[in-house]
Amino acid sequence: MLHLRLITPSDRTDEVVQLIEKTVGTTHLAVLGGAARNPRGDVVLCDVAREAGDELLAGLRQLGIDECGSIAVENIDLSLSKRADKAEKEAPGEAADAVLWEQLADATHEESTLSVTYLAFITLATMIAACGVVLDNAILIVGAMAVGPEFGPLAGFCTALVHRQPRLALRSLTALLMGFAVAMVVTLGFSYFMEAVGLFTDKLLRQDRPNTGFIYAPDWFSFIVALLAGAAGTLSLTSAKSGALVGVAISVTTVPAAANAAVAFSYGQYNQAKGSTEQLLLNLLGIAVAGTLTLLAQKFFWARQRDRIGARSGRV
CATH class of the missing domain: 3.30.70.120 (Alpha-Beta Plaits)
Incomplete structure (x- = not known):
């Protein structure tokens, strides 16, 4: 109620x-x-x-x-x-x-604003992920995924597309891309600092990383998981299931991919940086496509259900 x-x-x-x-x-x-x-x-x-x-x-x-x-x-x-x-x-x-469309539009409007808090969260998440990829530590990777706030502007972008609001779509896309750009630049500097104090080394990045190697090796599974996570995340927003949204956050490789790209670039590992960037873009595309299609499907089926109930009530 x-x-x-x-x-x-x-x-x-x-x-x-x-x-x-x-x-x-x-x-x-x-x-x-x-x-x-x-x-x-x-x-x-x-x-x-x-x-x-x-x-x-x-x-x-x-x-x-x-x-x-x-x-x-x-x-x-x-x-x-x-x-x-x-x-x-x-x-x-x-x-x-x-689906309360007014509530969804209001929530995504706030989450898709390029604010200092949003930039702080995505930057901190990327720096945590940088530590995770260098140490090949899956726990740090999961923690960074949970901290990352990128699903907010992604949801705002999907909602704007469904509502045909180009200005909101542009603002959400700007917040998303600018957020990752700032986070990656800061993480690049963070990587140089960690190397200077002896905590990051080129050897750690080059060695086999069985727990985090997937981050710079995108494949079809990456896109499929992004599609599934995008649909689940959208459903969690429209049904106010925040617990499910946390699960979505730790299932998609966006923040860790951005972190690996920044660290790899700082060490001249351009193949890793390229693969990580492809992983990031692939996941963002999958979430956006699935989120938009999920909202369109919800809008269509809910309208049909209400029409059927209205028609039945009219006959009665």
Whole structure:
């Protein structure tokens, strides 16, 4: 269930209440007349089944409530109410399959911003991965994968493509590419520093690395895993399964590939640097393709399901 808190101008409250009451899957409606002070108006509260949330939010935006008032949405972790159970049963489809497009767009908008924090995370992750590739330490590689924030702008790029928003797509792509560029340049300097203090050596990079050698040897398995991870990551975002997203983060070789490319370049190992760069680009392409196709499929099948339920309700 979702909880909505609305601030509406007093002359628009009746329209909002009517919209909520006619939306299947809503309950616990409450109106606090004149309770809002900034902006002035009424406060309207209600709960709505997740599978009916996107329809209600779209209707509220058509009424202009996001411009003249406020729309706030929260996830309800626990709701002990027979009315809530009834609302969820009446709502079309399954909550796990529902996509809140407004929530997804807002989340990916924030994650795809080229901020200092984003640059710090991706740079630190790449430096951790650099230590992992030189030491052939799989644990450090996994840790770097978990720290890397690159899935945010990738998801933003996919969402922008599905919504046909070229400006958001360009911003997400800029954050992604600039983030990796900055991280690789800093890691290059980090590699020189570690060599100067005797912690990195050319011998360590040249020796057989059974645990991390795959990072600079891209193949079809790399692309297939990227496709699968892209689909799983997109599903985890649309269904709010953050635990699954962590699993996606540690399954795709993006940050470690960037790290290996930077370290290999610092030692003149251009073949390794080339292979790592190909691995990085291959994985990014696979995630982007799978993420976009997954969102398109969700949009298509959810629309068809709602149409079938609407047609059945009309016959009844």
